[in-house]
Amino acid sequence: AQSVTQLDSQVPVFEEAPVELRCNYSSSVSVYLFWYVQYPNQGLQLLLKYLSGSTLVKGINGFEAEFNKSQTSFHLRKPSVHISDTAEYFCAVSSDGGSQGNLIFGKGTKLSVKP
């Protein structure tokens, strides 16, 4: 069975500092990996996705993530955060296997950017 672990439930950081949000997954088959962002009182918005090819994936708002198959990780990074990046971030995995392509989500990481 697939699962996703987000290692940090909350990450406080100062504005303009770099940030890394960690995500590990478990799956016995090839996977597709996603990061979604949820701003307060809104639905989820796709930040970026890894399907195949280059392991470094660039997304919207200056975020990027690196797929590491040997470590089964897909950590999200941003070199310099803004106050507006304050939100909850969800890592998710899917596959073409038994899950019918449905997403499995982690518990989320709340990023809090302080001035």
Add this chain to the structure above:
Amino acid sequence: EADIYQTPRYLVIGTGKKITLECSQTMGHDKMYWYQQDPGMELHLIHYSYGVNSTEKGDLSSESTVSRIRTEHFPLTLESARPSHTSQYLCASSDLGGSAYNEQFFGPGTRLTVL
């Protein structure tokens, strides 16, 4: 503009009432989903549909039911609401495409409180 809509955004209701949460999309998508989201927890898939007259149960058992009579409309119903149903409910849609990597687009959510 193509979008996904949920109404109501907030609902406070007494125990035993029947409620229907509405979800509509103008994305032209075949596949639709309902997720349940509690604070600090994963998003859990409770229902999904591949198209008209198709409904499937998700990973998390739910007392709610869904219907898909029109492609663009995927309402969720609770016949008798209980305090344990208090949660945020998110609707999403995606292309069917036969693949697990189709991006899911999310509505803004309905926050349900059952007293």
